[in-house]
Amino acid sequence: MAGVKATIAPSMLSSDFANLASEAERMLEFGADWLHMDIMDGHFVPNLTIGAPVIQSLRKHTNAYLDCHLMVTNPLDYIEPLAKAGASGFTFHVEVSQENWQELVQKIKAKGMKPGVALRPGTPIEQVFPLVEAEAPVELVLVMTVEPGFGGQKFMPEMMDKVRVLREKYPSLDIEVDGGLGPTTIDVAASAGANCIVAGSSVFGAPSPQDVISILRKSVEGAQCKS
Numbered sequence: 001m002a003g004v005k006a007t008i009a010p011s012m013l014s015s016d017f018a019n020l021a022s023e024a025e026r027m028l029e030f031g032a033d034w035l036h037m038d039i040m041d042g043h044f045v046p047n048l049t050i051g052a053p054v055i056q057s058l059r060k061h062t063n064a065y066l067d068c069h070l071m072v073t074n075p076l077d078y079i080e081p082l083a084k085a086g087a088s089g090f091t092f093h094v095e096v097s098q099e100n101w102q103e104l105v106q107k108i109k110a111k112g113m114k115p116g117v118a119l120r121p122g123t124p125i126e127q128v129f130p131l132v133e134a135e136a137p138v139e140l141v142l143v144m145t146v147e148p149g150f151g152g153q154k155f156m157p158e159m160m161d162k163v164r165v166l167r168e169k170y171p172s173l174d175i176e177v178d179g180g181l182g183p184t185t186i187d188v189a190a191s192a193g194a195n196c197i198v199a200g201s202s203v204f205g206a207p208s209p210q211d212v213i214s215i216l217r218k219s220v221e222g223a224q225c226k227s
């Protein structure tokens, strides 16, 4: 797994939104690499969270990489506002982009953001291959390990087959996993080949978030040494 960096991204969905800036600062002090921002429209998923105005407010307080996961039906509408707001990564869902993914990726890149594609647990992994192999490719694949919409759900180990297939095919791709990740589930994800780890409740709910971040990182780095 040469060339992929262990990246730990606390999911700010589990933070205290009323104190977002200080929660973000705390996570970065604890060793987080990215801040994972879950943008939901109440349509693609049955939950409504934040959008560009909140990213813009947070951007005033931090230079951190803001890893935005768009759980929305019309990702195209979000590119311009999120770029202006200061988003760093823009990951849209393959299920809503069958027709226009090339346009999406080109626009995301043109706005200086890192393009990624996510897939729901029920979506076959083959659907993302063309996006990774395109002339203007996505640079990250987010394998959802729970149904998108809410934090605190149970990790789905059967999703690791998707991660293994991706890692085998694309040794230097950023492969992100999201949902139910924590000290008890990280080893299976890391050994399957995931290198970007999103974790919400296991980090924010821990007596020592710093220790959890460190356990996640060590597991990913350890798995890379073995491969």
Ligand SMILES: O=C(CO)[C@@H](O)[C@H](O)COP(=O)(O)O
Pocket: 011, 013, 014, 036, 038, 069, 146, 147, 148, 149, 150, 151, 152, 153, 178, 179, 180, 181, 198, 199, 200, 201, 202
């Ligand atoms: O995208 C999502 C949920 O849709 C995630 O980012 C969750 O927020 C992760 O939370 P935990 O499962 O780690 O609590």
